[in-house]
Amino acid sequence: MIKAGQLEKGMALLIKGAPYVVVEREFVNPGKGSAFVRAKLKSPSTGQVLRETMKTQDSVEDITVEDHDCQYLYNDGESYHFMKTDNFDQFEIPLASFEDYQYLMKDGETYRITFWENKPLDIIIPFKVIYEVAEAEDAIKGDTVTGATKVVTTETGLKVRVPIFIKQGERILVNTETREYLERVNK
């Protein structure tokens, strides 16, 4: 048992016997009210999302999880296929559980995956990731307005709004939470 105020992103809770991962949590102090934590919890098996508001002093049931390094192999349109790097066990995670991750993960790359009772619960994507720009239109000539942007597509298929000077083949650093461009990466 822990207090709801101790919740962090990535922690796992047991709700009516089923594991849920904390995907978002923020603290709210409504005017003249006591402190609350508002969390978005996701079931890794169904992808179902719960919105819960707890008092920070409420007790919740956390579960002990372990992390393993796993290589992302490919997705077949229904599941992500992974391999544990320590024992080469292969396993699948339904696409529906982490639908948007297909644009964030790179084939062949190793990710940390959280397991509970040998079942994968969560895929941890680093906060900042370097992507290569696979598709980018050339900037329109004469468009010199400061702050002008365009949308490019990375090698993973992620669409990112970038400054117009970014060209195809260049590498960019992206905040994977907000999907926002951070900076150009020079070799």
Place this chain on the structure above:
Amino acid sequence: MITFNRETALQRSRLYTRTREHFTRKGYLEVETPILADGLIPEPTIEVFETAFSHPFKGTTARWLVPSPEVHMKQLLAAGSGSIFQISKCFRNSEQIGRYHNPEFSMLEWYTVEADYKDSIAHAEEYISAVAPRGTPEHLLPPFRVKTMHELWHTAVGLDLDELQTLEKLRKAASSLGAASSVVSSAAAEHAPETWESLFNRIFLTHIEPDIPQDKPLIITDYPARIECLAANKKGTPCKERWELYAGGIELANCYTEETDADRIEEVFRRESAAAALRSIRSGSAIPDLPQEFPEHFRSREHPFPPCSGTALGLDRLLLLFGGYTDLEGVILFPLSATM
């Protein structure tokens, strides 16, 4: 090492200059009241910073860092100050440090005499227009939308808030919404039974607040009278004459038609002190002393307390919104999180 961003410091400096110009031009008097108080208005949901004053010969007495300048500003109003405003540091202890919370923060508080909470909506609109930097996005600018809490509940969850004034009825409504919080263990519920107010907030924060439209600032008026505070009751309703301003999805300001009836103020003091004492037994939190003479300010026949409306607005949050920051760390030069 901190990274000094000159632009951040300039934005705050300009905001304060414009704030002072605006209120001075409108005839308000700028005042400065203590940050170190010898007593506070009881608010059981706020934890305070406790300290002590050591007299070289007379021993030590408890002092408190103010969670808002209300206790002193109301004494000035009682003494005939007329409309006043203040930019003040405020302190709240034991809050989680998050994107929108820092234990030490800056508050603008203004009181307008001969005005009520409805007048204050127009005053808040004028203020935001006067201080918004050029290029401020439309969704932060007046005109504000105004909705009652009752309307919001009706639209968002189809419930008639006026009908849910007992804990029993509200509990039933909550379970129909699935807001009884399946996550929370029953052991915890026994330890601190759910109050009407906390259940109200649970439903509001789960089902209503996240979907507040953000294309224009929104004023939510007529808060339930069951949420104790020093706002006047709205006659013939279970509501207080109180509003909160949301902009960009953030709670930015809080306003009352101020309660001026000494008996009712004493009653609020009694109930809130009892709630604070109960909480202190549970959690060991400090209980600030009451400003004993405070209700007396509302009893004077010679200087009757003026009818007035007071508004408190978070200046750090306003800077965050104006500057397009996502975190208070962007606008506070020395955020507490940097020292943890």
